[in-house]
Amino acid sequence: MSATFPLTPQAQSPSPSLHKGQAERVSSLLSGIFDDYSGPPFSIRFWDDSVWRSAVDESVFEIFLCNQNAWHTLSTAPDQVSLGEKYIKGEIEVAGDLFLALRALPQIEQALQDYLPGTSFRTAAKQLINRTSRALHWGAVHSKRRDAAAISHHYDLPPEFYKLFLGPSMVYSCAYFRDWRNDLYTAQCDKMDLICRKLDLSGRDRFMDIGCGWGSLVLHAVEKYEVVGYGASLSQRQVDYANERIAGANRKGQAQVYLSDFRDLSEVQAPVTKLASVGMCEHVGQTHIDAYFREAYRLLLPGGLFLNHGITQSTHAANDRPSFMDQYVFPDGELLTLTEMTRAAEGAGFEVRDVEDLREHYEETLHRWVEALCLHEREAIALTDHETFRIWKLYMTGSAEAFRRGDIAILQLLLSKNAEGQSAASKVREDWYRHF
Incomplete structure (x- = not known):
């Protein structure tokens, strides 16, 4: 397309x-x-x-x-x-x-x-000026204060703006196209189902989504798999919107979303049996990726499973040039390679049970988002402004091309916190797909 x-x-x-x-x-x-x-x-x-x-x-x-x-x-x-x-x-x-x-x-x-x-x-001088200015205003890279500011910069736009191109699912991550003719809503529901099936969710589980966005996966897991669900985000707008959706679905006693940094989750969340993180690790950075996986490991009870869904970069694509994405879209976003991700996960104690690359699915998702955003140009500008509309059109178009080239990929890592050497992960992949 x-x-x-x-x-x-x-x-x-x-x-x-x-x-x-x-x-x-x-x-x-x-x-x-x-x-x-x-x-x-x-x-x-x-x-x-x-x-x-x-x-x-x-x-x-x-x-x-x-x-x-x-x-x-x-x-x-x-x-x-x-x-x-x-x-x-x-x-x-x-x-x-x-x-x-x-x-x-x-x-x-x-x-x-x-x-x-x-x-x-x-080019190098401009990059130094931009980094210095951000440090003066927001503090040290990946400090809690700076991460909160970076997340707010990207996500604290009106939810109605995102809905123009995300559609009713309000899922801001890669869809899963079981059939390339499927509409975006169906593909996003299939993606959430794929995550839930890899985690083998059921009514016995306490499930948490770190970086939960507008609460879509938490609500999906609660409504379809009857888990007790929790979510965490650094965006106040996302937290408010997610809890409104939970209340509107009459699930307040079964689900809750917190405003929290991943490093502070122990203050608001008891250990859970299943854990997901979708589009979160891109914000963590090389310096804190070990702490990220250690915190996930700590949040899980023995025998628990963690599905990490995030963008990685190929080793040949890394460069230190000024980035439009860093300047205008995802401040301080930092992509790691698959090797770096699995090293950090294993270092925290996880066993890597499965890795699945959905790169082409994200390229297709972005094409659908750009098409929808352009169809709703007037509404997008009315909700934000002309420059914001053009930033998002350019960023999503460029991202689709980066996925097409293979500079970046989207990987689902299924990780297990084994109990005395035993993993709760399915022993065969067929269980994840046969029940769709």
Whole structure:
């Protein structure tokens, strides 16, 4: 599935047209920069409607530089943060296939940085400034204060905004498409069922979801598997919304969601028999991943199971360049490799019982979210603002491409806290799938 977006530049201060000599120099410069470019054919349109094309073939997307500031950024600071800033402010537009544009972006960015002197130094300086500013305002990386601020930055938008693209499930994580023709709601319910079946949930269980979002998995487990359910989130809006849903379903005596850091759960939660964490470990970071799994191990009774569902990065994709995601979407988000995750889990005492990669499912989920968000553009802007809408469109489109490339994956790790060497995990996978 792909999506195209019309060229609708925001109102800009007029910039002078390129005269013939300038246009020729710019065209020559771009031809030199992209001499070895082999990605999808594209064009660059300037504010005076002059156009440069990367190939004689028809362009699959067009980058529109709405003013001189946009051209200055492209030619002096072509990193994803700077270019993303111009996009969300409407100074750079993309016509055509935005997914293909972001597929080509790494090649475009690299060609510009290789050809233009000084861009690497400016990129590194900007990264240092951004990190210093965040430390001054929020404190040390992954301190409790800073983690709470980072979570609030991302999640404390109106729940109605998320519902525009998440749909009625309000599940903000990878869906599971048993059939690629299934609608998103069905796929999200199937994902929650898959988690519950891997954990072998039943009415005998006390179940907890760390980083529970708007309470969807807790409510699903309570209603369908009759567990006693608990959840924890660092977002007050999520906690309030989740408890309202629980009350609306008449399950207040059977479920509760807390405002809590994972490091403080011992203050609010007694040990449980089953544990899940969906989309939480991405916020923990390398420094605290050991503590994260130790806390999960401590929360489980002997014989308990833990399903950790989280994004990982491949070893070849790691880099230290400024990140649009870090700056505008997930402050301090940090992806680990599968090796790092399993090392930390085993170090805490868990036995790794199963690993399942749902990478293609997350790519499809993101395509569905982008399509829905764009269908509800007016409502999204009314609930937030124009820049927030563009940030989310760009972030989710770029994430879909990262999953497609295999730079990142989404892994479900089933972990067991064995009791005298015995695991409660199913001995065969068939039990997880045959009852759908």
